[in-house]
Amino acid sequence: MSEMRSLSKSAEAWLHGKNPRTWSRAHFSTKHKSDLLLNNNSECFNKIILEARDKPILTMLEIIRRKVMTRLVSMREAAEKYPGPLCPRIQKKLSEIVNQSNNVWQVYAGNEKYEVNCGLGNKYVVDLLNSSCSCRKWDFSGIPRKHAISCMQLLAVSPETYVNTCYIVTTQLNIYSHLINPVKGPIQWEHAKDMEPILPPMIRTPLGRPKQTRRKEVDEARKSGPKLNKTGQQANYTKCGKTGHNKRTCKGIFGGTQMANQSSSLQILNQATSMDNTASQPFLSQQSSNLLANFRAKLPFKRKSVLWTNIISFWKSCLIMLTIVRLYILS
Template sequence: MQAWRGKERSMAAVHGTFEEGYRLLPAYCEQIRKTNPGSIALVFATGQENCFQRLFVSYRASIYGFINACRPLLELDRAHLKGKYLGTLLCASAIDADDAMFPLAFAIVDAETDENWMWFLSELRKLLGVNTESMPRITILSERQRGVAEAVETHFPSAFHGFCLRYVSENFRDEFKNSKLVNIFWNAVYALTAVEFEAKVAEMAEISQDVMQWFHRFPPQLWAIAYFQGVRYGHFTLGITELLYNWALEGHELPIVQMMEHIRHQLTFWFNERRNMSMGWNSILVPSAEKRISEAIADSHCYQVLRANEIEFEIVSTERTNIVDIQRRVCSCRRWQLYGLPCAHAAAALISCGQNARLFGEHCFTAASYRETYSQIINPIPDKSQWKEQGEGADGGGAKADIMIRPPKTRRPPGRPKKKVLRVESFKRPKRVVQCGRCHMLGHSQKKCTLQILQIDG
């Protein structure tokens, strides 16, 4: 205990105290707005003592990148902080063209409540409304907690709000604890059509009738590829979870201003690194999209192409026939629409009429779009010794720079906080479940079966 308190004192000597961090928040927000014009930085206090309640930050560089170049897809998640005054880190993150996380806005609140989620989504909606005239219909992924679901419905009523597949699959696995059932479940998840999905559901129902009750709690329209109406571009799980956890873990011993600076430094590094990396690309598409389209082109050679007219094609294989419309950019297999890049059937049709399949993907997957995403700069913020003590409040509300903000009432229990290791499971399908053809038990093949065979004398 004494060693831990000694560490706290040494950290305070280097980074300042937690109490000073809250006191500096109004001036810090003013510095963000001053050094990065167009950014949003708001802090709110509550009660007569001006206790900290909420902090919202979104940099202009991130806002510009999301609106002008990212796919219209957002992830919502949170991480609980373990610092002296606890709190929760909320985040809305986009995904760039090369499938990396692109944090758009984040907040620190005194506690995770329905009210705070409602406020966070309200601020997010305002910043998007101010910066774009015609906001596209957004797809949002989360764990769909009650507070999040209500906030999305209130502030993004036209958005497609789906479950994170990891959350759904973990719930299913914990509910049934049957590896064969889980394996069929994943086949259902990735089924592209309703017919394929319902066939897998029927298989599961034969094993357990309780599956149908589970589907009432988790409607397939909110997660299944065959039914979900939003476009996820092949992105089905919350990638922001691990990032938020790492931010919370790395910053739990830091005052709130230093923690926000740690996040800003991370964003600045990403913007610079990814901007420089993209300058060396010579392809039309980003590397991950280039790999997928190359695989589709390679697979397209085994199909027979029948051209119906200028835009419609019939793609024939030994398994089935698919219809491709290159003008509407759709294929009856639905993969082109769901993933935003031509499938093998579409590639076959495009190649047959002399078109470059790489030009028929969504613009958000192009190298040019990626460079646009990171084209803006997150400017540095001066040392706190240079901040003015007096200042004006933000246009969007929040405390003025001369307001004294005190720490929230919540306090961490005494003693050293426990560190929990985050284990993010693999999001790929589980391995195929082997079933013995002799004893029909799971986990081994007929060749390795140890069941004794009874011999009947003739």
Template sequence: MRDLDECAADWFNDKIPNQWSRSHVTDFSKCDMLLNNGCESFNSSILEARDKPILSMCEWIIEYLMKRMQVNRDTAEQRWAGSFCPKIQKVIDQNFAELGDCISIKSDNFHYQVSCHDGRQYSVDLKNGTCGCRKWDLSGIPCKHALSAIDAQRLDYYEFTHKYYRVDYYRMVYAPAIMPINGRDEWNPTDQIPPMPPNVGRFVGRPKKQGGEKEMKLKRGGEKGKEEKC
């Protein structure tokens, strides 16, 4: 990295390797994304509700989740016929399409040494679901090297792809429904204190109403500008 860019190497120097390097990231989550896009998407989707009073905001979020859960449930029930969710199947198909790039040598029934045309070589362990490139370990989706070994052993990739990506698991995630609620006129009165906004006063300047993503992008832009001067 230092050969390519001195500044980039210095910038990474004080960062914890398991936050940016595939070789150090834990494989527990079965996710190869290191982004907080999930929070950003949620934040921007509730933009319309964020300046509402607390109860109205909660009602808006309930309706939003109720619709979203049902749409996802319908999609998986009516449109997805395969074993795996379509985006995952696409990744597997792409990896299959690159099998011609791999030459696998059998070491024993579970271990293969896989070489690629670019000179790289990886050790694949079918028993533990690992490959030297770590893509399989991190994501749970067999990389092209793993598929090459699976194919050579005449096995089914279904058994080697993490169950989290199966359509039946997706359906399980969205099986619980957000139940409908009666309007406020029908609610039972309680002697609890009604929820009120926090008493923090008003901040100086125009109130912010931007999605988290936009704020992050602006921030990143600032940081980028700083890096370029380095």
């Protein structure tokens, strides 16, 4: 907080008005075994229902029900294929932590408590009985860290036995053991008799293309970054290499090298024609004629627009048809 105060006093005052349990890791609750600060469940759910968000209410609910029903089945079948007692990602993370626990020293203090020395005055207190460590990482995530695993290795105990039960395969099977029963089609539904009909809401079609993505908050991070304003910026057309115009208003030749070559040839031609008549006049006249021929050969051919060509040909054909009809009537 002192470092933040030196950077911005307004940010420090804003954080003081918030509950520390919502933003400070030192005040987080250890009841929920997760060390993430992201709301991934809501993000994944919003991604899944993207197809159903713009549908009518019954169609939307049916799509969401079917997706949740198939999701429960797929997760239950995946949990049944797990080989070990832990979930695969947790088992991989635990194996990496075990490899990092070789450079610490532990001292037994009694009652399953240890003092772990990590060097340079870093010491941590590990309580295997309460599954706690002073670094608080084990308390948050439910996965023992290298300080606690070194103590488990001293006791020749498997670290998998100290992992929280939420990461065990049997817990995952119990979570996905429930199912959503299938539902008959809308044609076979029973109609309520003693009920007033529910009229559909008034449909108001706003201007523009309908949005498919979720409306984000002001302080929420965006993937594409903030939208910048182009007011006051100078346009730059990359094909001709000049600024101040775009493709529609460009009057040059594509590729700046061709325009530069033509301008240099024109300068040489002017210099050759402006020289005095000397003994080498035939040679200069021949050189200037060659430059003039090359310059005319490099001039761009102005093609007519395809649209105007089609319009002119259409009107010509109409005039011919009218002339033929008139001659036929007069005859």
